Amino acid sequence: MRPTRIAFAIVTALIVFLAGGSPEAQQATKVPRVGFLNPVDRSAPHFEAFRQxxxxxxxxxGHNIAIEPRFAEGQYERFPDLLAELVRLNLDIIAVTGAVTARAAKKAVKNIPIVFAVVVDPVADNVVANLERPGGNLTGTTSFDPQQAKKQLELLKEAIPGFKRVALLGDQGVSEALIKASEAEAQAMGLQTLRLRVAAPNPDLEGAFAVFRQEHADALLILEEPVVGVHAKRIAELAARDRLPTIFAPSRVGAGGLLAYGTSQVESIRRMAVYVDKVLKGANPGELPVERVTPYELIVNLNTARDIGITMPPEVLKRADRVIQ
Incomplete structure (x- = not known):
């Protein structure tokens, strides 16, 4: 072979190698594309937890994965359009948070795997048929603990002298599973309950707090549900104005409530990333059992305690994972 032909063959082989070689090799280096749909806004910790x-x-x-995030900002009616937009992007998988989001994805997306997190009861919420074998194209994680409400209420009893009546604030757009569980626990502890569920996208929070004042609520338990999550900061502000002690879920610690306690949504979403990884590597989502994630966090906000005239017991402070002051 002439030297020029040899040189040409070497250059050609080098170009093919750098370009990825065969079609099979090029396919092997394809960067997976992952959609992420959240019912609230980007300021919530969910997306960053997923990325982490x-x-x-x-x-x-930008190197070995591409993420396409979308945020409904508490407006559930946007789900169909946002999901249609994600489907058009030819994604490999879609990650969603919340039961309402998961149900919308289940209805709209048939040929793309879906992984969910932050669903209270995936079976009761009609997201999957079975926790052990979800079936279809969905699986994920849940951070629901049926004992969470009891522990939250016990904390309120420790922190608030004469605590007798608790208001429960939830979201009309989700199932009643969480508010019923909280109500039952409160009543089992001998507490009086006042339940109120508000609607997206513009909940009547002033009206809700007027009811809390009229009914003389001693404390407010804010459920870990979408619309109250979106408006958590405003809820905390109204509660501080009325000197009403609050307990939020840990994901809403930045809102400024008195206490935050419960299973960690952040950890649940980080575990959702593990399921995304498994599906990208070939696992069938319908055969991956839904994982229950239950690490707890307790956060105490001493700034809020001072503002509303609460002296936090030392025993509660000792158990806190974090104290804001």
């Missing part, structure tokens, strides 16, 4: 979960598994955005 993927980073912990070695995924680097």
């Amino acid at each position: 979960g993927l980073a912990d598994l070695g995924y680097v955005e």
Whole structure:
């Protein structure tokens, strides 16, 4: 073979190698594309938890994974359009948070795997048929603990002298599973209950707090549900104005409530990233059991305690994972 032909063959082989070689090799280097749909806004910790979960598994955005995030900002009616937009992007998988989001995705997306997190009861919420074998194209994680409400109420009893009546604030757009569980626990502890569920996208929070004042609520338990999550800061402000002690879920600690306690949504979403990884590597989502994630967090806000005239017992402070002051 002439030297010029040899040189040409070497250059050609080098170009093919750098370009990825065969079609099979090019396919092997394809960057997976992941959609992320959240019912609230980007300021919530969910998306960053998801990104961190993927980073912990070695995924680097722009290098070996692409993420397409979308946020409904508490407006559930946007789900069909947002999901249609994600489907058009030819994604490999879609990650969603919340039961309402998961149900919308289940209805709209048939040929793309879906992984969910922050669903109270995936079976009762009609997201999957079975926790052990979800079936279809969905699986995920849940951070629901049936004992969470009891522990939250016990904390309120420790922190508030003469605590007798608790208001429960939830979201009309989700199932009653969580508010019923909280109500039952309160009544079992001998507490009087006042339940109120508000509607997206513009809940009547002033009206809700007027009811709390009229009914002389001693404390407010804010459920870990979408619309009250979106408006958590405003809820905390109204509660502080009325000197009403509050307990939120840990994901809403930044709202400024008195206490935050419960299973960690952040950890549940980080675990959702593990399921995304498994599906991207070939696992069938319908055969992956739904995982229950239950690490607890207790956060005490001493700034809010001072503002509303509460002296936090030392025993509660000792158990806190974090104290804001």
